[in-house]
Amino acid sequence: MTINSIFLMVLTGLQLGAIYALIALGLTLIFGTLGVVNFAHGALYLIAAYCAVFAAQSLGFGLAIVLVPIILFIFGIAMERGLIRFFYQRPHTDQILVTFGIAIVVEEVLKWMFGANNIPFALPSWGAGQVLFYGLGANVPAAIPGIRVPMPFLEGFAFFPAWRLLLIIVTAVTIFALFALLQFTRFGLVLRAGMRDPEMLRFLGVNVTIRFSILFGIGAMIAGIAGVFGGPVTQVSPTVGMALLVPSFLVVVIGGMGSMLGALVAALLLGMASSFTTGFAAAVGDPTAKMALTALQQIVVYLVAVVVLLIRPRGLFGKKGIFE
Amino acid sequence: MTIAAEARPADAVASAPAPFFAARDVHAYYGESYIVQGVDFEVREKEIVALLGRNGAGKTSTLRTIARAAQPSLKSGEIWLGGMPLHRMSTHEAARAGVQLVPEDRRIIPGLTVEQNLIVAQVAERPGWPLAQIYEHFPRLAERRRQDAITMSGGEQQMLAVARALARDLKLLLLDEPYEGLAPTIVREIESILQEVKRIGITTIIVEQNAIAALQLADRAVILDMGTVAYQGPAQEVLDNADLRHQYLAI
Ligand SMILES: Nc1ncnc2c1ncn2[C@@H]1O[C@H](COP(=O)(O)OP(=O)(O)OP(=O)(O)O)[C@@H](O)[C@H]1O
Ligand SMILES: [Mg+2]
Numbered sequence: 001m002t003i004n005s006i007f008l009m010v011l012t013g014l015q016l017g018a019i020y021a022l023i024a025l026g027l028t029l030i031f032g033t034l035g036v037v038n039f040a041h042g043a044l045y046l047i048a049a050y051c052a053v054f055a056a057q058s059l060g061f062g063l064a065i066v067l068v069p070i071i072l073f074i075f076g077i078a079m080e081r082g083l084i085r086f087f088y089q090r091p092h093t094d095q096i097l098v099t100f101g102i103a104i105v106v107e108e109v110l111k112w113m114f115g116a117n118n119i120p121f122a123l124p125s126w127g128a129g130q131v132l133f134y135g136l137g138a139n140v141p142a143a144i145p146g147i148r149v150p151m152p153f154l155e156g157f158a159f160f161p162a163w164r165l166l167l168i169i170v171t172a173v174t175i176f177a178l179f180a181l182l183q184f185t186r187f188g189l190v191l192r193a194g195m196r197d198p199e200m201l202r203f204l205g206v207n208v209t210i211r212f213s214i215l216f217g218i219g220a221m222i223a224g225i226a227g228v229f230g231g232p233v234t235q236v237s238p239t240v241g242m243a244l245l246v247p248s249f250l251v252v253v254i255g256g257m258g259s260m261l262g263a264l265v266a267a268l269l270l271g272m273a274s275s276f277t278t279g280f281a282a283a284v285g286d287p288t289a290k291m292a293l294t295a296l297q298q299i300v301v302y303l304v305a306v307v308v309l310l311i312r313p314r315g316l317f318g319k320k321g322i323f324e
Numbered sequence: 325m326t327i328a329a330e331a332r333p334a335d336a337v338a339s340a341p342a343p344f345f346a347a348r349d350v351h352a353y354y355g356e357s358y359i360v361q362g363v364d365f366e367v368r369e370k371e372i373v374a375l376l377g378r379n380g381a382g383k384t385s386t387l388r389t390i391a392r393a394a395q396p397s398l399k400s401g402e403i404w405l406g407g408m409p410l411h412r413m414s415t416h417e418a419a420r421a422g423v424q425l426v427p428e429d430r431r432i433i434p435g436l437t438v439e440q441n442l443i444v445a446q447v448a449e450r451p452g453w454p455l456a457q458i459y460e461h462f463p464r465l466a467e468r469r470r471q472d473a474i475t476m477s478g479g480e481q482q483m484l485a486v487a488r489a490l491a492r493d494l495k496l497l498l499l500d501e502p503y504e505g506l507a508p509t510i511v512r513e514i515e516s517i518l519q520e521v522k523r524i525g526i527t528t529i530i531v532e533q534n535a536i537a538a539l540q541l542a543d544r545a546v547i548l549d550m551g552t553v554a555y556q557g558p559a560q561e562v563l564d565n566a567d568l569r570h571q572y573l574a575i
């Protein structure tokens with residue numbers, strides 16, 4: 001186990017965590033504000049990824065990056081106005097049933113239209129290379145193309161796919177933008193107040209409903225961003241939505257229902273846990289240990305969830321009284 | 325606004341000018357339970373009305389109905405404010421039309437500072453007093469503008485709740501138990517604030533367990549019993565009439 005492989009495992013953990021974080025943030029944002037458990041959030045990711053494939057093919061990747069989040073924003077608002085709003089006053093189980101239903105419908109429709117298999121999602125030429133990280137005094141051959149980043153603690157040099165790095169950066173920027181929106185703008189102030197006491201805000205003349213609808217759109221838009229940048233990494237097939245939703249939902253629960261900071265920390269935790277077990281499984285020599293680690297790889301996410309929830313039943317940053 | 329509109333024959337034949345505020349045969353329900361059972365009263369401009377009655381008489385429900393809260397839901401009747409049909413409005417529309425409810429428990433938004441609580445009141449059309457004017461009238465709030473509002477004392481929170489209403493361009497102030505849970509010295513402080521509200525000429529309906537205090541402030545009294553108006557008349561009359569107080573207010 002070298003410093004280089006640990007460094008790469010951290011990056012991989014960040015990248016895995018990034019996708020979980022983007023989906024979980026949308027989930028927890030919608031739960032924390034609207035009180036709706038949105039099991040269709042994975043389906044939003046799916047729609048985004050499929051839209052991105054075709055937008056990238058026909059219009060170019062640059063436009064896809066701009067268009068897909070906008071499409072998802074509009075789709076999210078339509079979904080909230082058309083369906084979700086009728087479930088605000090209903091029990092969580094009803095909400096889960098209806099959003100789960102949407103997820104299944106989306107999955108089946110996509111299967112019917114484009115088949116059950118992966119559809120190829122080619123990276124744009126500008127995002128296809130590797131980023132080279134090099135340590136102190138490393139002797140990097142001049143012939144290697146691409147971006148180079150000094151990382152003094154490395155021995156020699158190491159590569160990491162540029163697109164995955166971009167995914168990490170885009171996630172960080174998205175999270176920061178969302179935080180800034182909620183924390184530093186008047187819109188955010190009203191939303192935070194509306195989360196605490198929607199009726200009082202209505203007594204003050206605020207149209208809370210329209211703001212919540214926009215917020216749902218923003219949640220969907222984040223799934224859109226995740227779909228465009230995550231699609232090439234997670235692949236694009238009808239089952240990806242559910243495959244991502246489950247760990248993302250775990251992220252929300254581990255973080256504490258409705259806590260955005262919790263979701264972030266939990267996403268990182270799960271990303272690292274899965275990256276490190278995979279990394280150790282590959283590195284370890286002893287065949288029994290390798291087998292155990294490979295098996296662990298499949299369940300480590302759930303294991304973390306069990307341990308955290310045993311110690312803190314409300315999750316890392318969960319508050320009393322939410323979802324109880 | 326045209327001359328033609330002002331000279332409409334309908335206005336000319338109307339015997340009395342339309343009251344500033346009127347609740348006309350208002351019925352409202354919490355789900356199946358029938359709570360506001362035909363409440364009917366008027367308030368003149370700049371008047372202060374004490375809305376009284378025993379526990380469970382329907383005072384809070386009446387105020388919430390006027391403010392067009394989702395619950396209790398208005399089933400029939402009309403509510404007019406300055407010529408505007410509140411009964412056709414949603415909660416936030418009624419607020420924009422000038423109704424300001426200061427609810428029981430004050431409903432200060434936790435996690436927001438004093439100033440943020442005031443700012444949130446000024447987001448929607450049309451804002452009332454600017455912050456500077458509020459702080460001038462409420463120096464205690466000025467001192468605590470950066471404090472998490474929910475950590476303030478009950479009296480300070482009540483001040484903020486009233487200030488928050490004044491931060492809106494209000495035509496009708498609805499106060500639900502403004503003295504509830506406050507020590508006598510604090511009650512006097514809030515009382516002097518409400519005296520000032522009266523001086524400014526803000527039309528007000530005040531609900532208060534402390535009927536004597538409310539009656540001293542008010543011009544007129546409306547007494548509710550079992551969801552309907554059982555009595556209305558000058559506040560002084562209720563103060564003078566022990567039988568009336570005994571029958572409907574148990575004091
Ligand atoms: N959310 C609700 N659902 C069902 N019934 C309710 C609800 N809120 C109040 N009620 C009932 O409506 C009636 C009137 O209640 P309301 O709160 O309007 O009375 P009140 O005059 O304000 O009483 P108090 O002096 O105790 O504040 C009561 O019988 C109460 O139980
Ligand atoms: Mg009451």
